[in-house]
Amino acid sequence: xxxxxxxxxxxxxxxxxxxxxxxxxxxxxxxxxxxxxxxxxxxxxxxxxxxxxxxxxxxxxxxxxxxxxxxxxxxxxxxxxxxxxxxxxxxxxxxxxxxxxxxxxxxxxxxxxxxxxxxxxxxxxxxxxxxxxxxxxxxxxxxxxxxxxxxxxxxxxxxxxxxxxxxxxxxxxxxxxxxxxxxxxxxxxxxxxxxxxxxxxxxxxxxxxxxxxxxxxxxxxxxxxxxxxxxxxxxxxxxxxxxxxxxxxxxxxxxxxxxxxxxxxxxxxxxxxxxxxxxxxxxxxxxxxxxxxxxxxxxxxxxxxxxxxxxxxxxxxxxxxxxxxxxxxxxxxxxxxxxxxxxxxxxxxxxxxxxxxxxxxxxxxxxxxxxxxxxxxxxxxxxxxxxxxxxxxxxxxxxxxxxxxxxxxxxxxxxxxxxxxxxxxxxxxxxxxxxxxxxxxxxxxxxxxxxxxxxxxxxxxxxxxxxxxxxxxxxxxxxxxx
Amino acid sequence: xxxxxxxxxxxxxxxxxxxxxxxxxxxxxxxxxxxxxxxxxxxxxxxxxxxxxxxxxxxxxxxxxxxxxxxxxxxxxxxxxxxxxxxxxxxxxxxxxxxxxxxxxxxxxxxxxxxxxxxxxxxxxxxxxxxxxxxxxxxxxxxxxxxxxxxxxxxxxxxxxxxxxxxxxxxxxxxxxxxxxxxxxxxxxxxxxxxxxxxxxxxxxxxxxxxxxxxxxxxxxxxxxxxxxxxxxxxxxxxxxxxxxxxxxxxxxxxxxxxxxxxxxxxxxxxxxxxxxxxxxxxxxxxxxxxxxxxxxxxxxxxxxxxxxxxxxxxxxxxxxxxxxxxxxxxxxxxxxx
Numbered sequence: 001x002x003x004x005x006x007x008x009x010x011x012x013x014x015x016x017x018x019x020x021x022x023x024x025x026x027x028x029x030x031x032x033x034x035x036x037x038x039x040x041x042x043x044x045x046x047x048x049x050x051x052x053x054x055x056x057x058x059x060x061x062x063x064x065x066x067x068x069x070x071x072x073x074x075x076x077x078x079x080x081x082x083x084x085x086x087x088x089x090x091x092x093x094x095x096x097x098x099x100x101x102x103x104x105x106x107x108x109x110x111x112x113x114x115x116x117x118x119x120x121x122x123x124x125x126x127x128x129x130x131x132x133x134x135x136x137x138x139x140x141x142x143x144x145x146x147x148x149x150x151x152x153x154x155x156x157x158x159x160x161x162x163x164x165x166x167x168x169x170x171x172x173x174x175x176x177x178x179x180x181x182x183x184x185x186x187x188x189x190x191x192x193x194x195x196x197x198x199x200x201x202x203x204x205x206x207x208x209x210x211x212x213x214x215x216x217x218x219x220x221x222x223x224x225x226x227x228x229x230x231x232x233x234x235x236x237x238x239x240x241x242x243x244x245x246x247x248x249x250x251x252x253x254x255x256x257x258x259x260x261x262x263x264x265x266x267x268x269x270x271x272x273x274x275x276x277x278x279x280x281x282x283x284x285x286x287x288x289x290x291x292x293x294x295x296x297x298x299x300x301x302x303x304x305x306x307x308x309x310x311x312x313x314x315x316x317x318x319x320x321x322x323x324x325x326x327x328x329x330x331x332x333x334x335x336x337x338x339x340x341x342x343x344x345x346x347x348x349x350x351x352x353x354x355x356x357x358x359x360x361x362x363x364x365x366x367x368x369x370x371x372x373x374x375x376x377x378x379x380x381x382x383x384x385x386x387x388x389x390x391x392x393x394x395x396x397x398x399x400x401x402x403x404x405x406x407x408x409x410x411x412x413x414x415x416x417x418x419x420x421x422x423x424x425x426x427x428x429x430x431x432x433x434x435x436x437x438x439x440x441x442x443x444x445x446x447x448x449x450x451x452x453x454x455x456x457x458x459x460x461x462x463x464x465x466x467x468x469x470x471x472x473x474x475x476x477x478x479x480x481x482x
Numbered sequence: 483x484x485x486x487x488x489x490x491x492x493x494x495x496x497x498x499x500x501x502x503x504x505x506x507x508x509x510x511x512x513x514x515x516x517x518x519x520x521x522x523x524x525x526x527x528x529x530x531x532x533x534x535x536x537x538x539x540x541x542x543x544x545x546x547x548x549x550x551x552x553x554x555x556x557x558x559x560x561x562x563x564x565x566x567x568x569x570x571x572x573x574x575x576x577x578x579x580x581x582x583x584x585x586x587x588x589x590x591x592x593x594x595x596x597x598x599x600x601x602x603x604x605x606x607x608x609x610x611x612x613x614x615x616x617x618x619x620x621x622x623x624x625x626x627x628x629x630x631x632x633x634x635x636x637x638x639x640x641x642x643x644x645x646x647x648x649x650x651x652x653x654x655x656x657x658x659x660x661x662x663x664x665x666x667x668x669x670x671x672x673x674x675x676x677x678x679x680x681x682x683x684x685x686x687x688x689x690x691x692x693x694x695x696x697x698x699x700x701x702x703x704x705x706x707x708x709x710x711x712x713x714x715x716x717x718x719x720x721x722x723x724x725x726x727x728x729x730x731x732x733x734x735x736x737x738x739x740x741x742x743x744x745x746x747x748x749x750x751x752x753x754x755x756x757x758x759x760x761x762x763x764x765x766x767x768x769x770x771x772x773x774x775x776x777x778x779x780x781x782x783x784x785x786x787x788x789x790x791x792x793x794x795x796x797x798x799x800x801x802x803x804x805x806x807x808x809x810x811x812x813x814x815x816x817x818x819x820x
Binding site: 091104107113 | 679681682687688698699
């Protein structure tokens with residue numbers, strides 16, 4: 001029988017009057033790959049905090065490698081040997097791999113560093129993980145996949161027997177997924193347990209041993225391998241299948257058109273989207289998204305080919321995105337699109353004066369905006385600081401702002417990257433409404449998830465160029481492309 | 483490159499593949515070009531006498547540059563360096579004028595200066611004050627101490643009793659080169675070893691590169707920041723002692739603007755003001771460029787104002803290049819990461 005790494009027994013955790021874990025029980029064994037689908041983002045964050053550190057709990061017990069480390073009677077704030085790998089690197093960019101995995105860890109005692117010895121030891125670790133890499137190179141030069149493996153190696157060396165992979169689909173390109181799964185299997189052989197947290201259960205089907213559905217503070221159900229199919233999950237998760245029904249029927253001149261666009265990573269990229277059309281750019285090897293956004297926002301001007309916005313070349317146009325009636329959202333718009341210290345209404349109407357080409361917006365006009373969005377946002381519209389809003393409410397503000405500005409083109413990088421299941425549902429609804437109102441939507445993603453339900457066409461990009469263009473009836477073949 | 487081929491790198495290739503070496507090579511070429519240019523303008527530039535003086539001139543910039551580089555590696559800045567130089571100069575000179583044994587005076591001065599460095603470190607790391615504000619405050623305080631220590635007067639000559647002190651810190655020669663330069667080189671070599679070969683060095687780079695990741699990796703970030711400020715104060719103290727030995731008196735305005743010279747030497751040498759990158763070898767070259775420019779422009783008969791303008795432009799261009807190179811690398815990295 002396999003040894004248990006972590007066991008939560010009837011754990012309840014409350015904070016500020018809200019219950020985040022409610023009689024929560026689960027366990028992970030060594031060498032197991034456990035998937036976790038969380039319906040609520042905040043509950044997931046609390047679980048991660050409790051896994052990493054023995055914070056006070058209101059009820060229950062937590063065991064780590066068979067030892068009681070936390071209970072409602074005694075929580076000593078100690079740190080557990082758990083390592084979380086997520087979007088943000090925990091490595092030191094300007095140091096070498098060997099330095100990062102040996103010197104940059106608690107317990108490294110030697111003062112003078114012998115690089116030869118360090119290199120030999122690092123070599124052994126990577127041989128154990130069957131991974132060949134130049135150990136002397138700086139971490140800043142690693143690809144995302146390599147960075148994940150180096151972090152896992154560091155965790156392994158630190159004695160962590162539980163690795164948490166937090167939404168890997170956000171950072172790993174579709175083309176690298178196979179390699180990532182192979183690596184998880186290698187860790188499994190070394191008896192390292194993995195907790196694979198992802199909002200898309202079907203991504204976990206091919207790699208996880210079990211999948212736990214986490215909702216309302218407890219594990220609703222554990223799915224065994226035999227239950228790994230959509231019908232088993234359907235009663236528990238929000239279904240977006242209905243969205244497939246809406247497809248753009250409108251025809252007309254393209255609102256945005258990329259003609260033979262080439263830059264550093266982009267090679268002869270062609271794309272066009274008409275009014276009300278939603279195109280997904282599947283950047284399968286994660287090469288072009290950032291560069292394309294830099295070009296569209298005007299940060300990068302060194303490119304060949306042309307980008308036409310409503311028939312006009314953006315290179316020849318003065319002004320910025322707003323002047324081109326274009327809104328660009330980053331993957332985490334709650335951080336990059338909103339101003340936390342401003343009020344809801346200030347955020348909503350920020351730059352509206354420029355959009356309307358007026359130097360000052362009259363209070364009466366702002367009042368009418370407030371009244372219009374009161375119907376959508378309720379009392380929130382009078383909120384003085386948006387810092388305290390929930391994720392869903394912040395997304396609400398973002399999409400209200402977009403609807404108020406009503407751009408011709410909306411470009412979104414990984415639209416569902418930061419939303420929990422409920423948020424994703426909400427984002428889909430709002431995007432659908434924007435699409436129906438005639439806005440051209442361009443979604444840039446490295447992994448096809450919920451974009452499927454919205455897209456009229458998927459342009460698959462590899463090595464910087466279009467390799468295939470898929471229409472809805474062909475979406476089933478995406479996985480076979482890689 | 484595979485692991486095996488990595489292990490077989492020759493020592494020269496290994497040396498050249500060090501982090502920040504590219505920038506050092508670039509500025510070294512720049513230094514060579516400057517030397518040739520000034521040698522061409524005035525052949526006396528290459529005389530033994532001028533070179534010995536030039537090296538002695540470089541010593542204070544190199545020393546303060548090493549201290550400032552340490553602080554810059556962590557992504558902070560130390561504006562109090564110049565005032566600590568003045569404080570060191572005044573405290574040591576005052577003590578010697580009052581008949582204290584020069585070596586005891588050196589020890590007392592060192593302790594006073596290290597306390598200033600420690601306070602800087604505490605203010606920045608524990609009290610979380612912005613380094614610019616914290617060291618601006620201690621800059622004023624240290625200059626005040628320099629003024630108050632001898633009742634708001636410069637000191638008299640430190641006298642014959644301190645001859646050994648002056649020889650040790652300034653006028654003595656080893657292998658035909660003044661001791662001030664040797665002291666600077668020894669201090670540089672010691673701290674270069676700390677940066678390149680020890681755990682502390684890695685912790686300093688880590689703190690400047692990504693403070694959160696460093697903290698999560700078990701680095702005692704507060705201790706590291708205090709350490710760099712103490713090193714900076716130590717270097718400023720030695721510079722103050724050299725200044726005292728060179729003039730033979732304590733002057734209250736000694737070290738004025740040295741913090742800026744130190745930033746210039748570091749930045750020209752490729753140390754990033756954003757922290758986490760650069761090497762101390764670059765600071766040597768940066769200090770040398772600074773010294774050569776001062777010396778060469780003087781030889782060329784350029785007025786002080788022109789010298790300042792030229793050097794200011796070079797500092798701005800160096801920082802601009804750093805930003806351009808970083809941005810370019812960022813793009814290349816993104817491409818590679820994909």
